[in-house]
Each structure stands twice: as C-alpha cells, then as structure tokens.
Amino acid sequence: MVSAKNILIIGASQGIGNGFVQKLINQSDTGHIFATYRTENTAENLFSLKNLYPHKLTTITVDVTHENEIQQAVTIIKSHVNKLHLVINCVGILHEGELQPEKSLKHLNTDNLWRYFQVNTIPTGIWGKHLQPLFKHSESSIFAIISAKVGSIEDNKLGGWYGYRTSKAALNMLIKNMAIEYSRVSKNTIVIALHPGTTNTKLSTPFQKNVLPEKLFSVNRCTQQLLSVINNVTINDNGKFFSWDGSNLPW
Numbered sequence: 001m002v003s004a005k006n007i008l009i010i011g012a013s014q015g016i017g018n019g020f021v022q023k024l025i026n027q028s029d030t031g032h033i034f035a036t037y038r039t040e041n042t043a044e045n046l047f048s049l050k051n052l053y054p055h056k057l058t059t060i061t062v063d064v065t066h067e068n069e070i071q072q073a074v075t076i077i078k079s080h081v082n083k084l085h086l087v088i089n090c091v092g093i094l095h096e097g098e099l100q101p102e103k104s105l106k107h108l109n110t111d112n113l114w115r116y117f118q119v120n121t122i123p124t125g126i127w128g129k130h131l132q133p134l135f136k137h138s139e140s141s142i143f144a145i146i147s148a149k150v151g152s153i154e155d156n157k158l159g160g161w162y163g164y165r166t167s168k169a170a171l172n173m174l175i176k177n178m179a180i181e182y183s184r185v186s187k188n189t190i191v192i193a194l195h196p197g198t199t200n201t202k203l204s205t206p207f208q209k210n211v212l213p214e215k216l217f218s219v220n221r222c223t224q225q226l227l228s229v230i231n232n233v234t235i236n237d238n239g240k241f242f243s244w245d246g247s248n249l250p251w
C-alpha cells in the first residue's frame, strides 16, 4: 500500500511556495508537509496555516544560502519521517534590495552575479545532496524545482537579465545532472524543472506592466497548473523541463 505523501516545500513564506502549501494541505493523500521560510517577517500566511493544521504542517527556518541550515532542516525532517514523496524548491530571486536585473553588460557586477547564483542555483544541489537518503524508498517520488523559461539557452531571443538567466541556465544543468545521478541511486525519484509562467508575486510585481492580464497567473492558478503537471509525470519524464501547461521546454 502506498503511504500518505510526505511533502517538503522549500521557500513557503510567500508567492508560489506558499500557494503550494495552501493547496496541498487540504488534499486527502497528503500525510505531513514540511515548509521552509527564511524570516518570520514575511511568513504570516504560513504561520496562519500552521495554526490551522498544527499536526499536519511543520515549519522550519532556512536561509538556503547556508548549507548548515539546509542540513539542520533535513535532520528535523528525518526526526519526523523516514521518506519523502514530493519536494518542490520554490526559492528564487530576480530582484533583492539594490540588486535589479541587468538590461545591458554595463550593469554587470561581480557581487550581483554571485548573489543570483548563491540563491537561484547552488542551493538545489545542496538540498539534493542532503535529501537523497529520504528519497531512497520503494514508492514513487518527485523532486521538482521551479526554474524559469528565461533560463533556457535555446529559447533566449531577447537577451538581458544576465544574472537571473545565467543562474537559471546553470540551475537547469544542475537539475539535469541530478536527475541522472538520482536515476542510479534513487530509482523511483523523478527530478524535473518547472516553469510557472508569469505569476503575480513579489518577484514579478515590478515587471508586470507589459504582461497581458490573461498571461499573468494568480498564485492559485499557477499552483493548480503546476500540480497538474506534477501529478501526470512518470519515471520516463526524469530529467525534463516542463512548462506550466505540461509542454516540454528546451534546456
């Protein structure tokens, strides 16, 4: 018998990650949800859910740029469960304080480029390293990472957003590589990259003015669409990059 799903949502304070927790917490096949947040300041919605579902939801504080915090989070998860069925990494930055996406080469600077990679790229590999034992079981499992279509090298027609694009392109290679290694050591795990479509969150707010209303998804619609993709993937989809409508994107 397949057990109720144990789920980890990384970056669940707001935006798409918070939307996933809201949706999954009510599903009958959900066992326990672990949800990470960086700071209490932006996590009120998550804490409200925690108050409503104290036995079903565990919140864990993690700044994903610190490996020791990722390691501690995994230790906490292991103290509750011995397997995970679904992990979705929703952490990402496009802008952060003074850091804004670069329109031209003249805007590039080393600190900003490093920050994009520090948040958008590296943590997925570190989570992949520490979470692997929790994926080694006989039931089907999914490790989904929210990437972005602008990280596709083949699809790049516009240029700009150097740091965000390159950090997501590198993330895509990391996901593909991880999918290959997981297929050897954790044979029932499907590792995939997901593009959510432009979604109305803090990340996209400054860049929405040229987006047609019908192309701007609510968090509710975005998470519904991505869960539909997640629910339909099979082991043959390991290592693929999916758009919100289930179509394949080029790496």
Ligand SMILES: NC(=O)c1ccc[n+]([C@@H]2O[C@H](COP(=O)([O-])OP(=O)(O)OC[C@H]3O[C@@H](n4cnc5c(N)ncnc54)[C@H](OP(=O)(O)O)[C@@H]3O)[C@@H](O)[C@H]2O)c1
Binding pocket: 011, 012, 013, 014, 015, 016, 017, 037, 038, 039, 042, 043, 062, 063, 064, 065, 090, 091, 092, 093, 094, 119, 146, 147, 148, 149, 195, 196, 197, 198, 199, 200, 201, 202, 203, 204
């Ligand atoms: N929204 C879109 O249109 C869109 C389009 C394509 C791809 N995406 C991707 O979708 C993912 C989710 O984005 P979103 O739209 O939901 O953005 P969001 O509302 O800004 O949420 C981003 C999440 O990442 C967390 N985070 C940022 N830096 C962190 C760090 N160092 N440690 C831990 N958590 C950190 C934030 O936590 P805090 O609350 O602490 O800031 C927040 O929970 C990202 O990977 C993004 O690149 C979004």
